[in-house]
Amino acid sequence: MTAKTGITLTVDGTDVPIRSLRLDRGLAYPVGRAQIVLPAGVAPPAVDALAFLTAQTGGSTYRLMTGSLQQVTNRATGAHLTLLEPLAALNVTQADTAYSATTAGQIITDLCAAASVPVGTILPGLTIPHMVLGSGISLLRHCLRLAQLSGLALTSDANGLVSTAALAVPVPTGSFDTQRAAQELADVSFPDNNAKARVTGAGAFGASGPGMTTLPMADPASIQSGPPDAAIQTRAAALRILSDTLVLQTATDQRSAALSAGVKLHTPLPVAASPGDVVTIPDANGLPLRLTRIESLSVTLSATAGLSAQYAFSDVRGM
Known part of the structure:
Protein backbone atom coordinates (compact mmCIF):
# COMPACT_ATOMS: atom_id res chain seq x y z
CA MET A 1 0.00 0.00 0.00
CA THR A 2 1.28 3.49 -0.88
CA ALA A 3 1.37 5.93 2.04
CA LYS A 4 -0.79 9.04 1.72
CA THR A 5 1.02 12.13 0.52
CA GLY A 6 -0.59 15.54 0.75
CA ILE A 7 -1.11 18.85 2.55
CA THR A 8 -3.80 19.64 5.13
CA LEU A 9 -5.03 23.14 6.05
CA THR A 10 -6.39 23.40 9.59
CA VAL A 11 -8.16 26.62 10.60
CA ASP A 12 -9.28 27.12 14.21
CA GLY A 13 -9.19 23.36 14.75
CA THR A 14 -11.15 22.42 11.60
CA ASP A 15 -9.61 20.83 8.49
CA VAL A 16 -10.36 22.73 5.30
CA PRO A 17 -9.94 21.08 1.86
CA ILE A 18 -7.53 22.79 -0.53
CA ARG A 19 -7.25 22.65 -4.31
CA SER A 20 -3.82 24.21 -4.76
CA LEU A 21 -1.04 25.75 -2.69
CA ARG A 22 2.15 27.79 -3.02
CA LEU A 23 4.17 28.15 0.20
CA ASP A 24 7.36 30.23 0.46
CA ARG A 25 9.53 30.62 3.55
CA GLY A 26 13.04 32.06 3.68
CA LEU A 27 15.88 33.09 5.95
CA ALA A 28 16.55 36.42 4.23
CA TYR A 29 12.99 37.65 4.97
CA PRO A 30 11.51 35.43 7.70
CA VAL A 31 7.82 36.13 7.09
CA GLY A 32 6.56 33.03 5.32
CA ARG A 33 3.60 33.28 2.95
CA ALA A 34 1.20 30.68 1.63
CA GLN A 35 -1.22 31.28 -1.25
CA ILE A 36 -4.08 28.78 -1.04
CA VAL A 37 -7.02 28.08 -3.36
CA LEU A 38 -10.04 26.22 -1.98
CA PRO A 39 -12.33 24.00 -4.06
CA ALA A 40 -15.40 25.71 -5.50
CA GLY A 41 -18.27 25.80 -3.04
CA VAL A 42 -16.13 25.51 0.11
CA ALA A 43 -16.88 28.36 2.50
CA PRO A 44 -13.70 30.30 3.32
CA PRO A 45 -12.63 30.89 6.93
CA ALA A 46 -12.56 34.35 8.47
CA VAL A 47 -9.67 36.79 8.18
CA ASP A 48 -7.26 36.72 11.16
CA ALA A 49 -8.09 33.08 11.92
CA LEU A 50 -5.20 30.95 13.18
CA ALA A 51 -4.17 28.34 10.61
CA PHE A 52 -1.70 25.47 10.21
CA LEU A 53 -0.38 23.72 7.12
CA THR A 54 0.55 20.09 7.73
CA ALA A 55 2.29 17.63 5.40
CA GLN A 56 1.65 13.91 5.22
CA THR A 57 4.53 12.06 3.52
CA VAL A 72 -9.67 36.09 1.75
CA THR A 73 -10.97 36.65 -1.79
CA ASN A 74 -14.15 34.89 -2.90
CA ARG A 75 -14.21 33.68 -6.51
CA ALA A 76 -16.56 31.45 -8.45
CA THR A 77 -13.84 28.85 -8.95
CA GLY A 78 -12.90 28.77 -5.25
CA ALA A 79 -11.82 31.18 -2.53
CA HIS A 80 -8.22 32.44 -2.52
CA LEU A 81 -6.50 32.72 0.88
CA THR A 82 -3.26 34.39 1.97
CA LEU A 83 -1.59 33.00 5.08
CA LEU A 84 1.31 34.87 6.76
CA GLU A 85 3.62 33.79 9.58
CA PRO A 86 3.34 35.58 12.97
CA LEU A 87 6.34 37.86 12.30
CA ALA A 88 4.10 39.76 9.85
CA ALA A 89 2.65 41.49 12.92
CA LEU A 90 5.97 43.41 13.21
CA ASN A 91 5.40 45.15 9.87
CA VAL A 92 4.28 48.26 11.75
CA THR A 93 6.07 51.31 13.12
CA GLN A 94 6.16 52.83 16.59
CA ALA A 95 7.11 56.19 18.05
CA ASP A 96 10.82 56.84 18.66
CA THR A 97 11.72 54.57 21.57
CA ALA A 98 14.89 54.62 23.69
CA TYR A 99 16.51 51.51 25.16
CA SER A 100 19.32 51.52 27.72
CA ALA A 101 21.62 48.98 29.38
CA THR A 102 20.23 46.06 27.38
CA THR A 103 21.01 43.67 24.55
CA ALA A 104 19.80 43.25 20.99
CA GLY A 105 18.12 39.99 21.98
CA GLN A 106 16.14 41.64 24.76
CA ILE A 107 14.92 44.38 22.41
CA ILE A 108 13.83 41.78 19.85
CA THR A 109 12.00 39.91 22.62
CA ASP A 110 10.27 43.10 23.78
CA LEU A 111 9.19 44.06 20.25
CA CYS A 112 7.78 40.58 19.64
CA ALA A 113 5.92 40.64 22.96
CA ALA A 114 4.38 44.02 22.16
CA ALA A 115 3.00 42.57 18.90
CA SER A 116 1.94 39.25 20.52
CA VAL A 117 4.45 37.34 18.39
CA PRO A 118 5.50 34.07 20.12
CA VAL A 119 9.22 33.55 20.65
CA GLY A 120 11.43 30.50 21.05
CA THR A 121 15.13 30.96 21.81
CA ILE A 122 16.40 34.54 21.46
CA LEU A 123 20.17 34.83 21.97
CA PRO A 124 21.53 37.94 23.77
CA GLY A 125 23.43 39.34 20.80
CA LEU A 126 24.83 42.87 20.71
CA THR A 127 25.56 44.78 23.94
CA ILE A 128 23.57 48.04 23.86
CA PRO A 129 24.33 50.79 26.38
CA HIS A 130 21.84 53.16 24.75
CA MET A 131 19.90 53.10 21.48
CA VAL A 132 16.89 54.84 19.97
CA LEU A 133 14.78 52.93 17.48
CA GLY A 134 13.41 55.46 15.01
CA SER A 135 9.77 55.70 13.99
CA GLY A 136 10.45 55.64 10.25
CA ILE A 137 11.37 51.93 10.10
CA SER A 138 9.15 48.93 10.77
CA LEU A 139 9.68 46.89 13.91
CA LEU A 140 10.55 43.92 11.71
CA ARG A 141 13.37 45.84 10.01
CA HIS A 142 14.67 46.92 13.42
CA CYS A 143 14.71 43.26 14.54
CA LEU A 144 16.46 42.14 11.36
CA ARG A 145 19.10 44.86 11.75
CA LEU A 146 19.71 44.07 15.43
CA ALA A 147 20.11 40.39 14.58
CA GLN A 148 22.47 41.16 11.69
CA LEU A 149 24.70 43.38 13.84
CA SER A 150 24.83 40.56 16.39
CA GLY A 151 25.99 37.97 13.85
CA LEU A 152 22.60 36.28 14.14
CA ALA A 153 19.77 35.29 11.82
CA LEU A 154 16.15 35.97 12.72
CA THR A 155 14.17 32.78 12.13
CA SER A 156 10.61 31.51 12.37
CA ASP A 157 9.93 27.79 12.80
CA ALA A 158 7.01 25.72 11.55
CA ASN A 159 5.11 26.46 14.78
CA GLY A 160 5.48 30.21 14.29
CA LEU A 161 8.03 30.64 17.10
CA VAL A 162 10.59 33.37 16.45
CA SER A 163 14.20 32.64 17.38
CA THR A 164 17.70 33.80 16.54
CA ALA A 165 20.44 31.52 15.23
CA ALA A 166 24.18 32.14 15.55
CA LEU A 167 25.46 32.13 11.97
CA ALA A 168 29.03 31.40 13.06
CA VAL A 169 28.00 28.35 15.11
CA PRO A 170 26.05 25.87 12.96
CA VAL A 171 24.24 23.32 15.13
CA PRO A 172 22.84 20.35 13.17
CA THR A 173 19.16 19.67 13.82
CA GLY A 174 18.30 16.95 11.29
CA SER A 175 19.05 15.36 7.94
CA PHE A 176 17.64 14.69 4.48
CA ASP A 177 17.73 11.05 3.42
CA THR A 178 18.54 9.89 -0.09
CA GLN A 179 14.89 9.11 -0.81
CA ARG A 180 14.00 12.76 -0.42
CA ALA A 181 16.89 13.70 -2.68
CA ALA A 182 15.80 11.31 -5.41
CA GLN A 183 14.30 13.87 -7.78
CA GLU A 184 17.06 16.44 -8.22
CA LEU A 185 20.09 17.55 -6.23
CA ALA A 186 22.43 20.11 -7.77
CA ASP A 187 25.51 21.94 -6.50
CA VAL A 188 25.64 25.71 -6.95
CA SER A 189 28.77 27.82 -6.44
CA PHE A 190 29.39 31.56 -6.41
CA PRO A 191 33.15 31.88 -5.80
CA ASP A 192 33.11 35.69 -5.98
CA ASN A 193 31.02 35.76 -2.79
CA ASN A 194 33.81 34.17 -0.74
CA ALA A 195 35.30 37.44 0.53
CA LYS A 196 36.79 38.44 3.88
CA ALA A 197 35.17 41.03 6.12
CA ARG A 198 36.31 43.92 8.31
CA VAL A 199 34.00 45.42 10.93
CA THR A 200 34.47 48.85 12.51
CA GLY A 201 32.54 50.00 15.57
CA ALA A 202 32.30 53.32 17.37
CA GLY A 203 33.83 52.02 20.59
CA ALA A 204 33.14 53.08 24.16
CA PHE A 205 34.53 56.62 24.00
CA GLY A 206 31.81 59.08 23.10
CA ALA A 207 29.00 56.75 24.13
CA SER A 208 26.15 58.35 26.02
CA GLY A 209 23.08 57.28 27.87
CA PRO A 210 22.29 55.44 31.11
CA GLY A 211 23.90 52.21 29.88
CA MET A 212 27.32 53.63 29.07
CA THR A 213 28.70 52.55 32.45
CA THR A 214 28.37 48.92 31.33
CA LEU A 215 31.02 49.43 28.63
CA PRO A 216 34.67 48.47 29.05
CA MET A 217 36.21 51.92 28.71
CA ALA A 218 39.49 50.34 27.59
CA ASP A 219 37.92 49.87 24.14
CA PRO A 220 39.02 52.89 22.08
CA ALA A 221 36.82 55.27 20.14
CA SER A 222 37.20 53.23 16.96
CA ILE A 223 37.42 49.44 17.16
CA GLN A 224 38.08 47.06 14.26
CA SER A 225 38.06 43.34 13.58
CA GLY A 226 39.32 41.79 10.34
CA PRO A 227 42.06 42.63 7.81
CA PRO A 228 42.29 46.29 6.65
CA ASP A 229 42.06 45.32 2.97
CA ALA A 230 38.95 43.15 3.40
CA ALA A 231 36.48 43.21 0.51
CA ILE A 232 33.48 43.50 2.85
CA GLN A 233 33.61 46.65 4.99
CA THR A 234 30.98 47.17 7.70
CA ARG A 235 30.79 50.26 9.89
CA ALA A 236 28.22 50.47 12.66
CA ALA A 237 28.04 53.04 15.43
CA ALA A 238 25.98 50.59 17.49
CA LEU A 239 29.08 48.43 18.01
CA ARG A 240 30.57 49.67 21.29
CA ILE A 241 32.77 46.80 22.48
CA LEU A 242 35.51 44.90 20.68
CA SER A 243 34.01 41.46 21.32
CA ASP A 244 30.84 42.46 19.43
CA THR A 245 32.85 43.57 16.39
CA LEU A 246 34.70 40.25 16.46
CA VAL A 247 31.43 38.29 16.59
CA LEU A 248 30.01 40.22 13.63
CA GLN A 249 33.27 39.94 11.64
CA THR A 250 33.43 36.17 12.23
CA ALA A 251 29.77 35.69 11.32
CA THR A 252 30.18 37.81 8.16
CA ASP A 253 33.28 35.85 7.10
CA GLN A 254 31.59 32.53 7.61
CA ARG A 255 28.32 33.67 6.03
CA SER A 256 30.23 34.83 2.95
CA ALA A 257 31.98 31.48 2.73
CA ALA A 258 28.69 29.62 3.24
CA LEU A 259 26.94 31.51 0.45
CA SER A 260 29.84 30.95 -1.94
CA ALA A 261 28.75 27.33 -2.36
CA GLY A 262 25.41 25.71 -1.86
CA VAL A 263 22.88 23.16 -2.97
CA LYS A 264 19.45 23.24 -4.58
CA LEU A 265 17.11 20.34 -4.04
CA HIS A 266 13.81 19.47 -5.73
CA THR A 267 11.93 16.64 -4.08
CA PRO A 268 8.37 15.27 -3.93
CA LEU A 269 8.79 14.74 -0.19
CA PRO A 270 9.08 17.87 2.01
CA VAL A 271 10.61 17.46 5.47
CA ALA A 272 10.01 18.83 8.95
CA ALA A 273 12.61 21.62 8.75
CA SER A 274 12.57 25.42 8.52
CA PRO A 275 14.79 28.16 7.06
CA GLY A 276 17.79 28.67 9.35
CA ASP A 277 17.97 25.02 10.37
CA VAL A 278 21.34 23.30 9.86
CA VAL A 279 20.89 19.85 8.34
CA THR A 280 22.99 17.16 6.70
CA ILE A 281 22.17 16.14 3.14
CA PRO A 282 23.68 13.62 0.73
CA ASP A 283 26.08 15.07 -1.83
CA ALA A 284 25.09 15.22 -5.50
CA ASN A 285 26.16 11.61 -5.96
CA GLY A 286 24.38 10.45 -2.80
CA LEU A 287 27.47 10.47 -0.58
CA PRO A 288 29.20 11.75 1.47
CA LEU A 289 26.99 13.69 3.84
CA ARG A 290 27.53 17.43 3.97
CA LEU A 291 26.47 20.09 6.46
CA THR A 292 24.17 22.82 5.11
CA ARG A 293 21.85 25.59 6.31
CA ILE A 294 18.36 25.87 4.82
CA GLU A 295 18.08 29.29 3.15
CA SER A 296 14.61 28.94 1.68
CA LEU A 297 11.90 26.46 0.90
CA SER A 298 8.93 26.43 -1.43
CA VAL A 299 6.14 23.88 -1.48
CA THR A 300 3.60 23.62 -4.29
CA LEU A 301 0.50 21.49 -4.65
CA SER A 302 -1.75 21.32 -7.70
CA ALA A 303 -4.03 18.85 -9.43
CA THR A 304 -1.75 18.65 -12.46
CA ALA A 305 1.73 18.64 -10.88
CA GLY A 306 0.96 17.06 -7.50
CA LEU A 307 3.11 17.82 -4.46
CA SER A 308 6.65 19.18 -4.86
CA MET A 319 33.06 26.36 9.69
Missing part, protein backbone atom coordinates in the same frame (compact mmCIF):
# COMPACT_ATOMS: atom_id res chain seq x y z
CA GLY A 58 5.88 8.56 3.86
CA GLY A 59 3.48 7.72 6.67
CA SER A 60 4.63 10.70 8.77
CA THR A 61 2.74 13.90 9.62
CA TYR A 62 4.44 17.17 10.48
CA ARG A 63 3.75 20.88 10.38
CA LEU A 64 5.00 23.02 7.49
CA MET A 65 3.82 26.47 8.60
CA THR A 66 1.80 28.34 11.21
CA GLY A 67 0.19 31.71 10.58
CA SER A 68 -2.96 33.77 10.36
CA LEU A 69 -5.21 34.44 7.39
CA GLN A 70 -4.49 37.95 6.16
CA GLN A 71 -6.65 38.02 3.04
CA ALA A 309 9.15 20.89 -2.57
CA GLN A 310 12.16 23.03 -3.49
CA TYR A 311 14.96 23.80 -1.02
CA ALA A 312 17.98 26.08 -1.26
CA PHE A 313 20.91 25.43 1.08
CA SER A 314 24.08 27.31 1.89
CA ASP A 315 27.20 25.25 2.52
CA VAL A 316 28.56 25.37 6.07
CA ARG A 317 31.43 22.91 5.58
CA GLY A 318 34.67 24.10 7.06
Whole structure:
Protein backbone atom coordinates (compact mmCIF):
# COMPACT_ATOMS: atom_id res chain seq x y z
CA MET A 1 0.00 0.00 0.00
CA THR A 2 1.28 3.49 -0.88
CA ALA A 3 1.37 5.93 2.04
CA LYS A 4 -0.79 9.04 1.72
CA THR A 5 1.02 12.13 0.52
CA GLY A 6 -0.59 15.54 0.75
CA ILE A 7 -1.11 18.85 2.55
CA THR A 8 -3.80 19.64 5.13
CA LEU A 9 -5.03 23.14 6.05
CA THR A 10 -6.39 23.40 9.59
CA VAL A 11 -8.16 26.62 10.60
CA ASP A 12 -9.28 27.12 14.21
CA GLY A 13 -9.19 23.36 14.75
CA THR A 14 -11.15 22.42 11.60
CA ASP A 15 -9.61 20.83 8.49
CA VAL A 16 -10.36 22.73 5.30
CA PRO A 17 -9.94 21.08 1.86
CA ILE A 18 -7.53 22.79 -0.53
CA ARG A 19 -7.25 22.65 -4.31
CA SER A 20 -3.82 24.21 -4.76
CA LEU A 21 -1.04 25.75 -2.69
CA ARG A 22 2.15 27.79 -3.02
CA LEU A 23 4.17 28.15 0.20
CA ASP A 24 7.36 30.23 0.46
CA ARG A 25 9.53 30.62 3.55
CA GLY A 26 13.04 32.06 3.68
CA LEU A 27 15.88 33.09 5.95
CA ALA A 28 16.55 36.42 4.23
CA TYR A 29 12.99 37.65 4.97
CA PRO A 30 11.51 35.43 7.70
CA VAL A 31 7.82 36.13 7.09
CA GLY A 32 6.56 33.03 5.32
CA ARG A 33 3.60 33.28 2.95
CA ALA A 34 1.20 30.68 1.63
CA GLN A 35 -1.22 31.28 -1.25
CA ILE A 36 -4.08 28.78 -1.04
CA VAL A 37 -7.02 28.08 -3.36
CA LEU A 38 -10.04 26.22 -1.98
CA PRO A 39 -12.33 24.00 -4.06
CA ALA A 40 -15.40 25.71 -5.50
CA GLY A 41 -18.27 25.80 -3.04
CA VAL A 42 -16.13 25.51 0.11
CA ALA A 43 -16.88 28.36 2.50
CA PRO A 44 -13.70 30.30 3.32
CA PRO A 45 -12.63 30.89 6.93
CA ALA A 46 -12.56 34.35 8.47
CA VAL A 47 -9.67 36.79 8.18
CA ASP A 48 -7.26 36.72 11.16
CA ALA A 49 -8.09 33.08 11.92
CA LEU A 50 -5.20 30.95 13.18
CA ALA A 51 -4.17 28.34 10.61
CA PHE A 52 -1.70 25.47 10.21
CA LEU A 53 -0.38 23.72 7.12
CA THR A 54 0.55 20.09 7.73
CA ALA A 55 2.29 17.63 5.40
CA GLN A 56 1.65 13.91 5.22
CA THR A 57 4.53 12.06 3.52
CA GLY A 58 5.88 8.56 3.86
CA GLY A 59 3.48 7.72 6.67
CA SER A 60 4.63 10.70 8.77
CA THR A 61 2.74 13.90 9.62
CA TYR A 62 4.44 17.17 10.48
CA ARG A 63 3.75 20.88 10.38
CA LEU A 64 5.00 23.02 7.49
CA MET A 65 3.82 26.47 8.60
CA THR A 66 1.80 28.34 11.21
CA GLY A 67 0.19 31.71 10.58
CA SER A 68 -2.96 33.77 10.36
CA LEU A 69 -5.21 34.44 7.39
CA GLN A 70 -4.49 37.95 6.16
CA GLN A 71 -6.65 38.02 3.04
CA VAL A 72 -9.67 36.09 1.75
CA THR A 73 -10.97 36.65 -1.79
CA ASN A 74 -14.15 34.89 -2.90
CA ARG A 75 -14.21 33.68 -6.51
CA ALA A 76 -16.56 31.45 -8.45
CA THR A 77 -13.84 28.85 -8.95
CA GLY A 78 -12.90 28.77 -5.25
CA ALA A 79 -11.82 31.18 -2.53
CA HIS A 80 -8.22 32.44 -2.52
CA LEU A 81 -6.50 32.72 0.88
CA THR A 82 -3.26 34.39 1.97
CA LEU A 83 -1.59 33.00 5.08
CA LEU A 84 1.31 34.87 6.76
CA GLU A 85 3.62 33.79 9.58
CA PRO A 86 3.34 35.58 12.97
CA LEU A 87 6.34 37.86 12.30
CA ALA A 88 4.10 39.76 9.85
CA ALA A 89 2.65 41.49 12.92
CA LEU A 90 5.97 43.41 13.21
CA ASN A 91 5.40 45.15 9.87
CA VAL A 92 4.28 48.26 11.75
CA THR A 93 6.07 51.31 13.12
CA GLN A 94 6.16 52.83 16.59
CA ALA A 95 7.11 56.19 18.05
CA ASP A 96 10.82 56.84 18.66
CA THR A 97 11.72 54.57 21.57
CA ALA A 98 14.89 54.62 23.69
CA TYR A 99 16.51 51.51 25.16
CA SER A 100 19.32 51.52 27.72
CA ALA A 101 21.62 48.98 29.38
CA THR A 102 20.23 46.06 27.38
CA THR A 103 21.01 43.67 24.55
CA ALA A 104 19.80 43.25 20.99
CA GLY A 105 18.12 39.99 21.98
CA GLN A 106 16.14 41.64 24.76
CA ILE A 107 14.92 44.38 22.41
CA ILE A 108 13.83 41.78 19.85
CA THR A 109 12.00 39.91 22.62
CA ASP A 110 10.27 43.10 23.78
CA LEU A 111 9.19 44.06 20.25
CA CYS A 112 7.78 40.58 19.64
CA ALA A 113 5.92 40.64 22.96
CA ALA A 114 4.38 44.02 22.16
CA ALA A 115 3.00 42.57 18.90
CA SER A 116 1.94 39.25 20.52
CA VAL A 117 4.45 37.34 18.39
CA PRO A 118 5.50 34.07 20.12
CA VAL A 119 9.22 33.55 20.65
CA GLY A 120 11.43 30.50 21.05
CA THR A 121 15.13 30.96 21.81
CA ILE A 122 16.40 34.54 21.46
CA LEU A 123 20.17 34.83 21.97
CA PRO A 124 21.53 37.94 23.77
CA GLY A 125 23.43 39.34 20.80
CA LEU A 126 24.83 42.87 20.71
CA THR A 127 25.56 44.78 23.94
CA ILE A 128 23.57 48.04 23.86
CA PRO A 129 24.33 50.79 26.38
CA HIS A 130 21.84 53.16 24.75
CA MET A 131 19.90 53.10 21.48
CA VAL A 132 16.89 54.84 19.97
CA LEU A 133 14.78 52.93 17.48
CA GLY A 134 13.41 55.46 15.01
CA SER A 135 9.77 55.70 13.99
CA GLY A 136 10.45 55.64 10.25
CA ILE A 137 11.37 51.93 10.10
CA SER A 138 9.15 48.93 10.77
CA LEU A 139 9.68 46.89 13.91
CA LEU A 140 10.55 43.92 11.71
CA ARG A 141 13.37 45.84 10.01
CA HIS A 142 14.67 46.92 13.42
CA CYS A 143 14.71 43.26 14.54
CA LEU A 144 16.46 42.14 11.36
CA ARG A 145 19.10 44.86 11.75
CA LEU A 146 19.71 44.07 15.43
CA ALA A 147 20.11 40.39 14.58
CA GLN A 148 22.47 41.16 11.69
CA LEU A 149 24.70 43.38 13.84
CA SER A 150 24.83 40.56 16.39
CA GLY A 151 25.99 37.97 13.85
CA LEU A 152 22.60 36.28 14.14
CA ALA A 153 19.77 35.29 11.82
CA LEU A 154 16.15 35.97 12.72
CA THR A 155 14.17 32.78 12.13
CA SER A 156 10.61 31.51 12.37
CA ASP A 157 9.93 27.79 12.80
CA ALA A 158 7.01 25.72 11.55
CA ASN A 159 5.11 26.46 14.78
CA GLY A 160 5.48 30.21 14.29
CA LEU A 161 8.03 30.64 17.10
CA VAL A 162 10.59 33.37 16.45
CA SER A 163 14.20 32.64 17.38
CA THR A 164 17.70 33.80 16.54
CA ALA A 165 20.44 31.52 15.23
CA ALA A 166 24.18 32.14 15.55
CA LEU A 167 25.46 32.13 11.97
CA ALA A 168 29.03 31.40 13.06
CA VAL A 169 28.00 28.35 15.11
CA PRO A 170 26.05 25.87 12.96
CA VAL A 171 24.24 23.32 15.13
CA PRO A 172 22.84 20.35 13.17
CA THR A 173 19.16 19.67 13.82
CA GLY A 174 18.30 16.95 11.29
CA SER A 175 19.05 15.36 7.94
CA PHE A 176 17.64 14.69 4.48
CA ASP A 177 17.73 11.05 3.42
CA THR A 178 18.54 9.89 -0.09
CA GLN A 179 14.89 9.11 -0.81
CA ARG A 180 14.00 12.76 -0.42
CA ALA A 181 16.89 13.70 -2.68
CA ALA A 182 15.80 11.31 -5.41
CA GLN A 183 14.30 13.87 -7.78
CA GLU A 184 17.06 16.44 -8.22
CA LEU A 185 20.09 17.55 -6.23
CA ALA A 186 22.43 20.11 -7.77
CA ASP A 187 25.51 21.94 -6.50
CA VAL A 188 25.64 25.71 -6.95
CA SER A 189 28.77 27.82 -6.44
CA PHE A 190 29.39 31.56 -6.41
CA PRO A 191 33.15 31.88 -5.80
CA ASP A 192 33.11 35.69 -5.98
CA ASN A 193 31.02 35.76 -2.79
CA ASN A 194 33.81 34.17 -0.74
CA ALA A 195 35.30 37.44 0.53
CA LYS A 196 36.79 38.44 3.88
CA ALA A 197 35.17 41.03 6.12
CA ARG A 198 36.31 43.92 8.31
CA VAL A 199 34.00 45.42 10.93
CA THR A 200 34.47 48.85 12.51
CA GLY A 201 32.54 50.00 15.57
CA ALA A 202 32.30 53.32 17.37
CA GLY A 203 33.83 52.02 20.59
CA ALA A 204 33.14 53.08 24.16
CA PHE A 205 34.53 56.62 24.00
CA GLY A 206 31.81 59.08 23.10
CA ALA A 207 29.00 56.75 24.13
CA SER A 208 26.15 58.35 26.02
CA GLY A 209 23.08 57.28 27.87
CA PRO A 210 22.29 55.44 31.11
CA GLY A 211 23.90 52.21 29.88
CA MET A 212 27.32 53.63 29.07
CA THR A 213 28.70 52.55 32.45
CA THR A 214 28.37 48.92 31.33
CA LEU A 215 31.02 49.43 28.63
CA PRO A 216 34.67 48.47 29.05
CA MET A 217 36.21 51.92 28.71
CA ALA A 218 39.49 50.34 27.59
CA ASP A 219 37.92 49.87 24.14
CA PRO A 220 39.02 52.89 22.08
CA ALA A 221 36.82 55.27 20.14
CA SER A 222 37.20 53.23 16.96
CA ILE A 223 37.42 49.44 17.16
CA GLN A 224 38.08 47.06 14.26
CA SER A 225 38.06 43.34 13.58
CA GLY A 226 39.32 41.79 10.34
CA PRO A 227 42.06 42.63 7.81
CA PRO A 228 42.29 46.29 6.65
CA ASP A 229 42.06 45.32 2.97
CA ALA A 230 38.95 43.15 3.40
CA ALA A 231 36.48 43.21 0.51
CA ILE A 232 33.48 43.50 2.85
CA GLN A 233 33.61 46.65 4.99
CA THR A 234 30.98 47.17 7.70
CA ARG A 235 30.79 50.26 9.89
CA ALA A 236 28.22 50.47 12.66
CA ALA A 237 28.04 53.04 15.43
CA ALA A 238 25.98 50.59 17.49
CA LEU A 239 29.08 48.43 18.01
CA ARG A 240 30.57 49.67 21.29
CA ILE A 241 32.77 46.80 22.48
CA LEU A 242 35.51 44.90 20.68
CA SER A 243 34.01 41.46 21.32
CA ASP A 244 30.84 42.46 19.43
CA THR A 245 32.85 43.57 16.39
CA LEU A 246 34.70 40.25 16.46
CA VAL A 247 31.43 38.29 16.59
CA LEU A 248 30.01 40.22 13.63
CA GLN A 249 33.27 39.94 11.64
CA THR A 250 33.43 36.17 12.23
CA ALA A 251 29.77 35.69 11.32
CA THR A 252 30.18 37.81 8.16
CA ASP A 253 33.28 35.85 7.10
CA GLN A 254 31.59 32.53 7.61
CA ARG A 255 28.32 33.67 6.03
CA SER A 256 30.23 34.83 2.95
CA ALA A 257 31.98 31.48 2.73
CA ALA A 258 28.69 29.62 3.24
CA LEU A 259 26.94 31.51 0.45
CA SER A 260 29.84 30.95 -1.94
CA ALA A 261 28.75 27.33 -2.36
CA GLY A 262 25.41 25.71 -1.86
CA VAL A 263 22.88 23.16 -2.97
CA LYS A 264 19.45 23.24 -4.58
CA LEU A 265 17.11 20.34 -4.04
CA HIS A 266 13.81 19.47 -5.73
CA THR A 267 11.93 16.64 -4.08
CA PRO A 268 8.37 15.27 -3.93
CA LEU A 269 8.79 14.74 -0.19
CA PRO A 270 9.08 17.87 2.01
CA VAL A 271 10.61 17.46 5.47
CA ALA A 272 10.01 18.83 8.95
CA ALA A 273 12.61 21.62 8.75
CA SER A 274 12.57 25.42 8.52
CA PRO A 275 14.79 28.16 7.06
CA GLY A 276 17.79 28.67 9.35
CA ASP A 277 17.97 25.02 10.37
CA VAL A 278 21.34 23.30 9.86
CA VAL A 279 20.89 19.85 8.34
CA THR A 280 22.99 17.16 6.70
CA ILE A 281 22.17 16.14 3.14
CA PRO A 282 23.68 13.62 0.73
CA ASP A 283 26.08 15.07 -1.83
CA ALA A 284 25.09 15.22 -5.50
CA ASN A 285 26.16 11.61 -5.96
CA GLY A 286 24.38 10.45 -2.80
CA LEU A 287 27.47 10.47 -0.58
CA PRO A 288 29.20 11.75 1.47
CA LEU A 289 26.99 13.69 3.84
CA ARG A 290 27.53 17.43 3.97
CA LEU A 291 26.47 20.09 6.46
CA THR A 292 24.17 22.82 5.11
CA ARG A 293 21.85 25.59 6.31
CA ILE A 294 18.36 25.87 4.82
CA GLU A 295 18.08 29.29 3.15
CA SER A 296 14.61 28.94 1.68
CA LEU A 297 11.90 26.46 0.90
CA SER A 298 8.93 26.43 -1.43
CA VAL A 299 6.14 23.88 -1.48
CA THR A 300 3.60 23.62 -4.29
CA LEU A 301 0.50 21.49 -4.65
CA SER A 302 -1.75 21.32 -7.70
CA ALA A 303 -4.03 18.85 -9.43
CA THR A 304 -1.75 18.65 -12.46
CA ALA A 305 1.73 18.64 -10.88
CA GLY A 306 0.96 17.06 -7.50
CA LEU A 307 3.11 17.82 -4.46
CA SER A 308 6.65 19.18 -4.86
CA ALA A 309 9.15 20.89 -2.57
CA GLN A 310 12.16 23.03 -3.49
CA TYR A 311 14.96 23.80 -1.02
CA ALA A 312 17.98 26.08 -1.26
CA PHE A 313 20.91 25.43 1.08
CA SER A 314 24.08 27.31 1.89
CA ASP A 315 27.20 25.25 2.52
CA VAL A 316 28.56 25.37 6.07
CA ARG A 317 31.43 22.91 5.58
CA GLY A 318 34.67 24.10 7.06
CA MET A 319 33.06 26.36 9.69
